Amino acid sequence: MLLRIEDTDRARSTNEAIDAILDGLAWLGLDWDEEPVFQFSRAERHRLVVDELLSANRAYHCYSTPEELDEMRRIAQSEGRPPRYDGRWRDRTPQEAPVGVKPVVRLKAPREGETAINDAVQGRVVIPNADLDDLVLLRSDGTPTYMLAVVVDDHDMGITHVIRGVDHLTNAARQMQIYAALDWPVPEMAHIPLIHGPDGAKLSKRHGALGVEAYRALGYLPAALRNYLVRLGWSHGDEEFFSTEDMIHAFGLQGVGKSPARFDFAKLENINGHYMRAMSDADLLDAFRKALPYLPDGPDAMERLDKGLWPIFEKLLPALKERAKTLVELLDSASFLFSERPLKLDDKASSVLAPEAQKLLSLLTPQLAALSLWTASSVEESVRAFAQDHNVKLGQIAQPLRAALTGRVVSPPIFDVLEALDREESLARLADQSG
RNA sequence: GCGCCCAUCGUCUAGCGGUCUAGGACGUCGCCCUUUCACGGCGAAAACAGGGGUUCGAGUCCCCUUGGGCGCGCCA
Numbered sequence: 072m073l074l075r076i077e078d079t080d081r082a083r084s085t086n087e088a089i090d091a092i093l094d095g096l097a098w099l100g101l102d103w104d105e106e107p108v109f110q111f112s113r114a115e116r117h118r119l120v121v122d123e124l125l126s127a128n129r130a131y132h133c134y135s136t137p138e139e140l141d142e143m144r145r146i147a148q149s150e151g152r153p154p155r156y157d158g159r160w161r162d163r164t165p166q167e168a169p170v171g172v173k174p175v176v177r178l179k180a181p182r183e184g185e186t187a188i189n190d191a192v193q194g195r196v197v198i199p200n201a202d203l204d205d206l207v208l209l210r211s212d213g214t215p216t217y218m219l220a221v222v223v224d225d226h227d228m229g230i231t232h233v234i235r236g237v238d239h240l241t242n243a244a245r246q247m248q249i250y251a252a253l254d255w256p257v258p259e260m261a262h263i264p265l266i267h268g269p270d271g272a273k274l275s276k277r278h279g280a281l282g283v284e285a286y287r288a289l290g291y292l293p294a295a296l297r298n299y300l301v302r303l304g305w306s307h308g309d310e311e312f313f314s315t316e317d318m319i320h321a322f323g324l325q326g327v328g329k330s331p332a333r334f335d336f337a338k339l340e341n342i343n344g345h346y347m348r349a350m351s352d353a354d355l356l357d358a359f360r361k362a363l364p365y366l367p368d369g370p371d372a373m374e375r376l377d378k379g380l381w382p383i384f385e386k387l388l389p390a391l392k393e394r395a396k397t398l399v400e401l402l403d404s405a406s407f408l409f410s411e412r413p414l415k416l417d418d419k420a421s422s423v424l425a426p427e428a429q430k431l432l433s434l435l436t437p438q439l440a441a442l443s444l445w446t447a448s449s450v451e452e453s454v455r456a457f458a459q460d461h462n463v464k465l466g467q468i469a470q471p472l473r474a475a476l477t478g479r480v481v482s483p484p485i486f487d488v489l490e491a492l493d494r495e496e497s498l499a500r501l502a503d504q505s506g
Numbered sequence: 507g508c509g510c511c512c513a514u515c516g517u518c519u520a521g522c523g524g525u526c527u528a529g530g531a532c533g534u535c536g537c538c539c540u541u542u543c544a545c546g547g548c549g550a551a552a553a554c555a556g557g558g559g560u561u562c563g564a565g566u567c568c569c570c571u572u573g574g575g576c577g578c579g580c581c582a
Contacts, residue, residue, distance in 0.1 A: 080581055137580070144578090153508045153578060175580050193511070202509050202578075210580040217582045240510070241577045264512080265576075273575075299518090302531090306519055309530040328519085330512045331575060338518065338532040348545075394544045404543095423542095454541090469541035481543040 074103035075224065078111045079217050095283030100293045100315075108228075110220050117215035120223050120253070121176050121208050129252040130208060132174035133160040155204035158182070173211035178249060180205050186244040191261040191324040193237070198244040206245050218242065222249045225258055234261040234324070261324050264304050264331040271333055288365045290399030292350075292358060295343040303332040312345070344396035352388050362398045372402055375409035383408055386491045390483030407477035408491070413503040420474035424504055428471035431461065433505035435468065436498065445494040447486040454486070475504035 076092065078084035093107070124130035135143070135156070144154035161179060168174065181200045188196045208219040215223075225233060233243075240262045250257045268274045281289075286296055298313055305328070307313075307321045347355060363369040376384060384391075384405055395401035407414070416424065424432075435457050442449055454472070458465050473485045476497060482488055489497050 077582060083581070133580095140579085148507070151507055155508095155578075177580095196510065198510065198577095204578085207580050212580080214580090216580070221582090236576090237511070238576055239582090242582090244510095262511095267575080269517085271574075302518065304518090306530095309520065311518095311531055328512095332519090333517060335517050335532070341532055344545095390544095396544095451541095458541095464541085466541050473542060479542090483543085485541060 072103045073105055073228070074107040075228070076107050076109050077217055077220065078109055079114075079215055079220050081111070081214065084111070091282065091284065098287055098293060099283055099297065108224075110224060111214075113220070113224060113227075114215055116227070117220050117223050118209065118213065121215070121219065124178070124208070124252055125176065127252075128179070130176050130178050131161055131205075132165065132168070133177045133205070133207075134168050134172045134174045135160060136172065153202055155202075158205055161205070175207045175211050176209040177205040177207055178252060180245075180248045186247055188240070188243045188247065188260055190240075190243070191232075191259060192264075192327045193240065193262050193329060196240065196244075198241060200248075203241070203245055203248065206248075208249075218245060219249065222246050222253075222255075226250075226253075226255050230258050232259045232261065234263065236265050237262045238265060261327070263327055264329055266303055267331050267333045269333055269335060274334060284365075287362060288367070290362065290366055290397035290401070291339065291343050292346050292398070295346040296339070298346070299339045299342050303334075304328050304330075312342075340396040347392050347395060347398075347401070350392075352385070352392075355392060356385060356388060359398055359401060363402070366399055366402055369402065372406070372409065378409075380409050383491045383493075387483055387487065390487050394481075394483065404482075407479065407482065410478065412499060414475075414478040414500060416474060416478045416504075417480070419480040420478050423470050423474040423480055428467075428474075429505050431463065431468055432471050432475060432501055434461070435472075436501045436505055439501070440494075440498055442494075445490065447484075447490040450489045451486040472501075476500050 074096070076084075076089060078089065096103070121130060125132075133156075140156060143157055147157075148154050156177070160174075160177070180203055183200060185197050185199050186203065188198070190196055206218050207216050209215055224230075243260050243262065247257055266274050268280070274280045294315075297315070297318070301313055301318055301322065302311065305322065305326050307326060310317075310321070313321065350358070360373075363373045366372075387405065387408070391401055391404050394404050435454065438453060438457055439450065442453055454468060455465060458468050461468075469485050470480065473482050473488070474480060476482075476485070476488055476492060492500070
């Protein structure tokens with residue numbers, strides 16, 4: 072697989088922008104083999120193609136200034152016509168060129184008839200040529216535009232399928248005019264629907280859309296995101312889960328619908344949770360460690376876990392992962408492990424630790440301290456006996472225990488927590504809260 | 507404004523003229539499991555945008571309306 076970076080817009084193609092693309096794709100697991108091709112490095116080739124077009128009289132120099140073009144569009148708009156370039160330089164000679172104006176090169180596009188796109192997803196789409204003006208091939212500074220560059224590169228690189236968002240549909244028509252002027256065969260085209268925001272409004276950077284890197288910080292797994300994304304606008308019967316292998320076998324343009332989908336975080340979370348549970352503990356641990364630096368408060372948590380707490384984390388991971396839909400939730404649900412004593416209790420935990428409960432805990436603590444063996448089952452046995460002796464339900468002692476040990480009212484099974492925390496830490500936390 | 511495209515539960519979708527009293531998934535709501543929360547299991551509510559045609563028969567074909575989206579740069 073080959074990666075091509077379309078960097079013909081020099082101002083926007085900053086190193087940061089390019090790194091963000093590379094980084095995002097790599098994280099998502101969308102790999103490429105050879106060195107990326109930077110489109111701008113092929114500018115010389117693009118200019119050569121334009122020379123051909125010029126000498127074949129399929130393109131021409133245009134001396135209209137940006138101000139002139141603005142004016143043109145404004146007037147057209149006010150007269151109810153489409154805002155287009157009017158082709159005023161189409162058939163003029165260079166002798167008429169105003170001095171001091173650097174020209175652009177425009178394609179001499181057909182003015183009548185229509186251009187048809189045979190699209191694998193959209194079907195046959197016909198655009199009147201009157202709605203397509205003479206697009207710019209070379210800017211006045213001599214650099215190629217994207218419109219020209221894609222066509223030349225796709226042709227030179229032997230691209231068989233052009234698959235992209237519908238926002239490129241009319242570009243496809245324009246590009247076909249370039250193919251036609253060059254007498255080149257047109258690759259298979261497929262324009263897939265766009266993804267909308269949860270509110271149905273458009274999803275774009277300008278409207279709060281997230282870059283790939285944001286999904287990493289949100290704690291999603293690349294495999295889960297891929298799975299979620301592939302099911303947006305495409306389906307394969309009733310199947311919901313697809314491994315990379317499955318996708319490769321099952322995916323086809325025939326299954327792609329034409330209507331746009333809304334992005335639904337609830338479903339993404341569900342799928343992510345599914346992947347987390349389905350993963351082996353070792354793989355999940357690995358994914359978690361890799362993601363940690365990017366998660367909110369992750370670096371801080373990493374520092375604390377590095378102080379010998381990883382074994383405890385690992386021990387509780389099977390219980391923890393049942394309760395988390397994202398890596399962020401996983402981190403949050405594990406935070407009691409490395410919280411410093413005395414623990415800060417959340418509101419619900421404080422109310423669980425009423426005086427009555429505190430009294431029970433102070434009675435239980437010495438009994439636990441006397442245990443010769445500290446395992447989940449030995450502790451459980453002891454606590455169950457305690458509950459019976461004091462004629463309380465298990466929950467009446469388990470909940471205060473949970474509150475005292477985790478600072479919360481929700482956690483993995485409490486006896487597993489006791490075991491993971493170990494005797495010393497558990498007893499210390501109990502002492503902190505049994506007042 | 508002009509051009510193009512879209513329209514099944516709240517959301518993602520199955521459906522390619524009769525098997526649809528419309529299926530699955532997420533979400534929601536019950537119940538079960540249970541030391542909490544999850545997981546898991548069982549169950550429920552929930553949709554063919556509206557109107558005309560075509561046809562023996564329309565969610566499925568055609569037209570209109572309405573509602574959405576995309577495009578109209580010396581951006582990509």
